[in-house]
Amino acid sequence: MKKGIAWISLFSMLLFLPGCWDQDDLKEARLVILYSMDRTSEGKIEQTAAIREVEPGEQQRIVDEIHSAVGLTERDSVNQLRKKTAGRVRHYDDLVYLIGKSLATSDIYPLLDVLYRDPKTAVYAKMAIVDGKAQDIFRIKKTGTFFIGQYLFEVLKNAENFSIISSPNTVESTFSKMLDPGKDFMIPLVKKTGEREVQVTGVAMFHGHRMTGRLHHDQAVLFNLLSGRYGKETRFARKVHPGNPDNPANYIVIQINRVKRKFKVATRPDGKVDVQLHAKLRAIAMEYPRNELENEKKIKKLNKTLSNMLTRESKEVIQKMQRARCDAFGVGRQLIAFHPEVWKRKKWSKDYPKVRFHTKVEVEIMGDDLLK
Amino acid sequence: MFQKFFQRKRRGGDRDGVPCRSASHHLEKNVSYIEQALFPSDDVKKRALSFQGRKGILLYIESLTDQKVIQKNIIEPLTRNHSDELDHLFTSVELKRENDLEKGIAALLKGMCLYFLDGHKDFLVIGAKASYVRDISEPENEYVVRGPHNGFVEDLTHNLYAVRKLMESPNLRVRYMHIGRVTQTKVAILYLQDVANPRLIKEVERRLKDISADMLMSPGFIQEFMEDKTFSPFPQILITERPDRTVSNLMDGRVAIMADGDPTALIVPVTLFAFYQSVDDYHSRWMVGSFVRMIRLLSFLVAFQLPAFYIATVSFHPEILPVDLVFRLQGSISHVPFPPLLEVIFLELIFELLRESGIRLPSRVGQTIGIVGGLVIGDAIVRTGLVSYPTTIVVALTAIASFVVPSNEMSGAVRFLRFPLMFFAAMYGYYGISFGLMMISMHLCKLESFGTPYLAPLAPLRLKDMKDTFLRFPIWTLSQRPHDPHPKRMTQETVSRSWKRRDQRKK
Numbered sequence: 001m002k003k004g005i006a007w008i009s010l011f012s013m014l015l016f017l018p019g020c021w022d023q024d025d026l027k028e029a030r031l032v033i034l035y036s037m038d039r040t041s042e043g044k045i046e047q048t049a050a051i052r053e054v055e056p057g058e059q060q061r062i063v064d065e066i067h068s069a070v071g072l073t074e075r076d077s078v079n080q081l082r083k084k085t086a087g088r089v090r091h092y093d094d095l096v097y098l099i100g101k102s103l104a105t106s107d108i109y110p111l112l113d114v115l116y117r118d119p120k121t122a123v124y125a126k127m128a129i130v131d132g133k134a135q136d137i138f139r140i141k142k143t144g145t146f147f148i149g150q151y152l153f154e155v156l157k158n159a160e161n162f163s164i165i166s167s168p169n170t171v172e173s174t175f176s177k178m179l180d181p182g183k184d185f186m187i188p189l190v191k192k193t194g195e196r197e198v199q200v201t202g203v204a205m206f207h208g209h210r211m212t213g214r215l216h217h218d219q220a221v222l223f224n225l226l227s228g229r230y231g232k233e234t235r236f237a238r239k240v241h242p243g244n245p246d247n248p249a250n251y252i253v254i255q256i257n258r259v260k261r262k263f264k265v266a267t268r269p270d271g272k273v274d275v276q277l278h279a280k281l282r283a284i285a286m287e288y289p290r291n292e293l294e295n296e297k298k299i300k301k302l303n304k305t306l307s308n309m310l311t312r313e314s315k316e317v318i319q320k321m322q323r324a325r326c327d328a329f330g331v332g333r334q335l336i337a338f339h340p341e342v343w344k345r346k347k348w349s350k351d352y353p354k355v356r357f358h359t360k361v362e363v364e365i366m367g368d369d370l371l372k
Numbered sequence: 373m374f375q376k377f378f379q380r381k382r383r384g385g386d387r388d389g390v391p392c393r394s395a396s397h398h399l400e401k402n403v404s405y406i407e408q409a410l411f412p413s414d415d416v417k418k419r420a421l422s423f424q425g426r427k428g429i430l431l432y433i434e435s436l437t438d439q440k441v442i443q444k445n446i447i448e449p450l451t452r453n454h455s456d457e458l459d460h461l462f463t464s465v466e467l468k469r470e471n472d473l474e475k476g477i478a479a480l481l482k483g484m485c486l487y488f489l490d491g492h493k494d495f496l497v498i499g500a501k502a503s504y505v506r507d508i509s510e511p512e513n514e515y516v517v518r519g520p521h522n523g524f525v526e527d528l529t530h531n532l533y534a535v536r537k538l539m540e541s542p543n544l545r546v547r548y549m550h551i552g553r554v555t556q557t558k559v560a561i562l563y564l565q566d567v568a569n570p571r572l573i574k575e576v577e578r579r580l581k582d583i584s585a586d587m588l589m590s591p592g593f594i595q596e597f598m599e600d601k602t603f604s605p606f607p608q609i610l611i612t613e614r615p616d617r618t619v620s621n622l623m624d625g626r627v628a629i630m631a632d633g634d635p636t637a638l639i640v641p642v643t644l645f646a647f648y649q650s651v652d653d654y655h656s657r658w659m660v661g662s663f664v665r666m667i668r669l670l671s672f673l674v675a676f677q678l679p680a681f682y683i684a685t686v687s688f689h690p691e692i693l694p695v696d697l698v699f700r701l702q703g704s705i706s707h708v709p710f711p712p713l714l715e716v717i718f719l720e721l722i723f724e725l726l727r728e729s730g731i732r733l734p735s736r737v738g739q740t741i742g743i744v745g746g747l748v749i750g751d752a753i754v755r756t757g758l759v760s761y762p763t764t765i766v767v768a769l770t771a772i773a774s775f776v777v778p779s780n781e782m783s784g785a786v787r788f789l790r791f792p793l794m795f796f797a798a799m800y801g802y803y804g805i806s807f808g809l810m811m812i813s814m815h816l817c818k819l820e821s822f823g824t825p826y827l828a829p830l831a832p833l834r835l836k837d838m839k840d841t842f843l844r845f846p847i848w849t850l851s852q853r854p855h856d857p858h859p860k861r862m863t864q865e866t867v868s869r870s871w872k873r874r875d876q877r878k879k
Contacts, residue, residue, distance in 0.1 A: 015799055022801055026690035027706050031698065054703030062699065092691035093698055120691050 024120070030087040033064065034149035035125075036098035036134035037074065037111055045103070045111075046070045047077035048135045050149055051085065064147050066138050075114050094122040095153040097171055098190075100134040104204060104211040109178065115171055123172035126156040129204040129211065131191040143196045152190070152198060159188050159200040163256075164220045166229040178209060181348070182332030184325075186223075189214055205326035207349060213324025219317045226279050226314055226359070227329055228261040235286060240305050252302070253287035254365065265334035267342045273355045275331055277318075280362045281310075299365055306363040314359045322353040331355055393473045399490035402473060403429050406486070409477050416480075421450050423458065427490040436483035438502040446485060446498055458489065458496065466499025478556065505530055511613030511635070513780050518655035523613045528558055528632035534615040535562060539622065543567070549580055551631075552588035558632040559588070562618075567625040569858045575822055576627050576640060590631030591638050598629075598640070600820050605788050607781035608821040610639040610646055617651055625859030641824035643856050644816065645841045647782040648672065653844045662843040669842060671773035675783075676790040678773070679720065680797035680805050682766045683712045688801030705760040712763070713798035717791070719759050719767045722749060724787070727771075828856040 034050040048068040055061040067084050071077030082089050097115075099108060115121045130137060143151045160167040165188045177185035186203040193199045203220040205213040215223060224230055234256040241250040260280040267273055285293060292298040321328065327348070335343040395402045403418065410416050415434040422428050430446060445464040459467065466484070470476055471494045476486050483501035508530075510516075511523035524531045532546060543565040550556045559580065563573055579598045588594065591611050599608045612618060618628050618637045629638040639646075648668050653661040686705065690698060708715055726745040730738055753759045770790065777783045789812065796804035819826035829837035837854050839845040851865045867873075 015795060023687050024690065025711075026686045026698070026702055027708070027712075029690060029702070031702070033695075052699060054699050054706070056703055056707035060700065060703035093695050095695060122691070 024090070028088050029090040030085060031093045032089060032091050033093060033147070034096050034098070034138070034152060035091070035094050036100065036130070036137070037077075037103055038100035038134050039102040040070055044070050044072060045074060045077050046135070047074070047081055048138055049081060049089070050138060050147075051089065052147075052149070062147065064141065064149070066141075068135065073114075074111050090120070091118075092120045092122050094125040095149045096156065097125045097127050098130050098134040098137065098152075099127070099187075100130050101132065101204075101211070104129045104187075107209045108206075108211075109209040112171065112175070112178075116175055121171070123175075124168075124170045126153060126169055127171055127174055128152070128156060128188050128190045128200075131189050131201060137190075137192050137198060140192070140196050140198065155190070155198055155200060156188060161231040161233045162221065163224040163229070163231040163234040164188060164200055164217050165203055166224050166227070167231060180330075180333060182327070182334070182336045182343075183330040184208075184327045186215070186220070186326070186328055187211075205321060205324040205328065207325040207327070212326060213320065215317065215320060219313070219320065222310065222314055222317050223321070223328065225256060225259055225281060226261070226277060226317070226361070228259055228263075228279075230256055230259055237287075238306060238309055240302060240309075241290070249289045251287075251289075252285060252306075254283040254306070254363070255286050256281050256283050257366070258282040263329070263334075265331055265338065267335070267339050271342060271345060273331065273335070273342070273351075275329070275355055275357045277314075277329075277357055277359045278362070279314075279360070280364065282364050282366055284367050285365055293365070293367075303363050303365055306365075307361055310361040310363060311359060314361050315357070318357045318359060322355070322357075325349050325352055327352050394471055395473050395476075395488075395493055395495055397491055397493055399427055399429060399488050402488050402495065403431065405473050406431060406477055406480070410480070419447075421447065421487075423450060423461075423489055424453070424456070429488045430485055431480065431488070432485040432500065433480055433483070436481070436502060437485060437500045441500040441502075442485060445500065446487070458487075462496070462498055464498045464500065466497070468497040469494050470497050471495075481556070503527055503529070508534075514612065514614050514617070514651075514778060516614075516650065516652045516655070519651050520614075520616050522615060524615060524630075524635035524637065526633050526635050528560060528630060531615075531630055531635070531637070532560060532562075535618055535622075535628075538615055538619045544622070547577070549577075551580060551583050552585060554586040555588055557588040557590070559590075559594070560630045562622060562628040562630065562637075564622055564625065567623065567853075567859045567861055568627055569625060569860060572625075572627060572641070572822060572857065576629065580629070588631065590634035591636045594629060594631065594638055598638075600822070604815065604819060605785040606644070606816070606819060606826065607647070607779070607785060608640075608642065608819065608826065610642040610779065611636050611781060612639065612779075613637070614651060620651075620654075621646075623864070624853050625857040625861075641822035641857055643821070643824065643828045644826055645669075645830075647777060647779040649840075649844075650778040654847065658844055658846045662845075665844055666842060668776050668778075671776040672786060675770050675774040675776075675786040676793060677805070677809075678770050679716050679766055679790050680793040680808070682762070683716055683794055684797040684801045684805055686712045686762075687798065701762055704762055707757050708760045708763075709757070711798070713794060715759050715763050716767065716794060719753070719763055720770075720790070720794075722753075723767055723771050824856045824858070829854070 030051050032049045033052045036048045038046045038048070040046045046068060048066065051065045051067065053063040053065055055063065067081055069077050069080035069084060071080045078089070099111065103111065115123065137152070138148060140148050140151070142148065146154065156169065159165050160169060165186065169188060174185055174187065177183055185206050187206065188200050189202050189204045190198050191201045200217060202217045203215050204211045205215060218236060221234065221236060225234065235253060237251050237253045239245060239250050240252050243250050262276065262278040264276040265273065266276070331352070332343070332348050335346070393405070407416065407418070417432055417434050419430045420427065421430050432442065441464070446462055449461045449463055459469070470479070476495060476497065479497045480486055485498045485500050487496040487498060489495070505525050505527045508522050508525055510521045514523070522534065524534060536544065541564065545563055545565050547561045549559045549561065551559050561573070561576060561580070583597045585593065585597070595607070595609050595611070596602055601608065610621070613635050618639065621639045622628055626639050626641065629640070630636070648665065653665055656664070685692065686701070693701065705712070710718070726741060730741055733741055750764060754761055754764060774783050774787045777786065793805060793808045796808040800807065816827050817831050825832060828834065829841055834855055836852060837856070840850055840854065848865065848869050852862045853859050853864045
């Protein structure tokens with residue numbers, strides 16, 4: 001009997017004492033869908049958030065509400081924002097996280113810190129650096145039927161498919177690269193190009209935690225191919241025949257279906273680092289108005305032209321990366337893993353530009369689309 | 373500790389002291405004794421019939437006996453008077469000499485006739501039972517698509533006939549018992565002598581013998597008197613009205629208990645999975661049968677977890693929802709003035725109300741209830757904003773899922789279980805659910821039905837029995853009986869498809 005009373009009281013305590021302390025009611029939540037950080041002219045942090053509202057009823061009309069607030073840190077600006085908004089502002093359904101270029105050129109880790117601490121942030125939100133002021137993008141509000149948050153999300157998803165940025169490009173994936181001393185990362189760079197339009201213009205290269213340079217989107221694709229990561233629709237056009245650049249017949253559009261890549265980091269006794277980087281791209285011709293692909297010789301010639309062209313471009317990309325000190329290939333990581341004594345002697349931000357890359361790209365056109 | 377609280381003190385020696393009264397030489401004395409015992413019942417009939425010049429009296433209860441049988445088997449032979457010996461005179465099947473008047477009364481109540489002859493110290497008990505049986509129909513809560521469409525009726529002999537007819541085996545044993553001090557209900561225990569475990573049979577008999585109640589209403593009373601644990605939502609005895617289901621369980625080595633006046637058979641021991649097996653599984657193709665059984669087992673999980681998961685998701689972990697869904701959900705639930713728990717409980721209770729009233733109402737009014745419940749309440753309740761659409765969907769889904777179980781008892785258990793889980797979910801979110809589920813699975817692991825683990829063959833694990841648990845393998849692969857009732861013989865099938873092997877050899 002005593003035992004029974006003990007059990008019953010234990011259960012009733014368990015049921016009634018906690019008082020739903022962890023409750024996070026969806027009913028009361030005000031969900032932020034797009035979210036950006038800018039630096040104000042006084043050097044403070046300005047946060048802008050698009051909060052999605054759904055009007056109750058059968059016609060669930062969606063309204064995006066936009067608020068901005070200025071604060072000293074990320075969370076401080078959130079707190080300022082909360083003073084202006086109704087209900088509980090929650091961040092677990094963020095789709096995109098934007099950082100203004102003015103903030104990206106200084107250390108971005110303090111901005112992201114809070115995202116990694118709070119267990120309920122949307123770590124799968126896509127990240128982008130805005131060329132210009134991030135706040136301006138919110139003015140688009142709606143493109144077609146897409147609201148701005150969704151629109152940006154889709155645009156960034158396409159950028160992943162086109163290999164402008166390697167997938168996944170999320171707050172979470174950036175974090176692990178950010179903490180690795182032997183590897184740097186890139187974040188896509190977007191720009192408002194029209195009244196209702198945002199474009200991924202390329203990628204921002206980071207060294208340490210700050211933006212140190214940028215790659216044009218063609219170069220970004222090449223970088224991703226060189227690092228062996230490519231999306232579903234990696235395509236690009238190149239001029240392969242001399243002549244009028246305005247004539248489409250002088251171009252070929254290829255889609256990369258497979259990349260075989262060799263990446264070797266070797267050290268010399270004098271401490272110099274050599275990197276062998278070979279990429280073999282298997283491609284199909286998506287568009288080639290000249291129609292010469294049944295000829296074995298012509299294909300070989302085409303392969304050679306493309307290989308030379310891409311090798312040359314790759315070298316430019318790597319030069320640019322070295323200038324920005326962005327070690328996105330992870331040469332440093334290889335050194336840490338296989339040549340730790342060399343790594344210890346290096347000061348990587350100074351020594352990385354001195355690394356000698358031996359780059360080679362081979363293109364092999366396998367066939368055609370559909371016809372022939 | 374609860375059992376102790378509810379256990380009453382046993383009354384000792386009540387059953388052994390059945391009074392005994394020997395009949396006397398005097399006819400009048402005997403008859404008046406019996407008449408007094410049954411006084412004042414007007415349906416007790418007395419008729420004077422002399423035999424070879426000696427006075428005799430026939431006693432019977434009109435309502436329990438068949439008048440035609442009395443006329444043909446008792447009165448006619450007596451008046452024609454063919455034989456000298458009384459015992460050879462009557463043409464009735466049941467005929468017995470008895471000395472104890474108390475036993476005579478008991479026999480009278482079973483529909484026998486008593487014939488007293490003056491000067492004899494004993495009397496004759498002659499069978500002339502009447503039986504009124506309703507039409508045999510398919511049990512309404514156990515319909516099948518294929519297979520036999522007959523069910524048990526309220527008459528025990530009829531039910532035994534149905535079982536015997538499906539199983540013409542000399543090994544089928546039927547043992548009678550009379551339980552209930554007042555009602556003296558006839559209970560039959562059925563088993564296969566060469567398959568059922570003797571210890572199981574002994575255990576069933578022991579538990580039945582221990583029942584000392586005035587009344588025995590089958591199946592509810594028997595179930596609660598015999599079950600291992602009554603403090604459990606899960607039924608530990610399978611109740612069926614289908615002869616084919618009973619026979620197939622007997623073939624597994626289980627024991628069936630049937631009582632007179634009730635169209636059900638109670639089958640022991642059973643496992644949780646037995647409740648999710650339907651006769652239909654074996655009549656459809658094995659792939660289809662397996663698929664349907666998987667769905668049924670899935671419905672077991674859905675039926676008591678879905679409302680809890682909904683509550684926990686909406687009020688604790690909305691971040692797990694995909695972005696497109698979260699706004700749809702938010703749009704529907706944001707205007708509801710109650711917390712999700714109240715909302716769900718409210719609707720669940722309305723549903724239980726509708727279900728209960730649906731059973732009680734005659735079928736013609738039942739349609740009205742369908743309209744009132746489905747259209748008026750279902751639609752209006754959302755439009756007024758008392759309950760949201762997602763909640764309606766969740767409750768409707770659980771309702772459907774809970775009725776997929778081919779056993780009414782299990783369906784009730786599952787419907788009941790979701791309420792505590794809902795409370796846990798509303799207090800602790802997913803943690804609460806996992807604690808609740810942990811407790812339920814602990815309880816299930818501990819549960820036993822007549823010495824058989826309730827979760828067998830999952831816990832304890834026995835892979836061979838899995839062939840007929842989650843899936844229904846082709847019947848020719850089920851060469852062994854399930855292990856859980858511990859049958860004496862394991863093999864139930866050998867090489868039924870050997871013709872195929874022979875064909876291949878010919879080629």
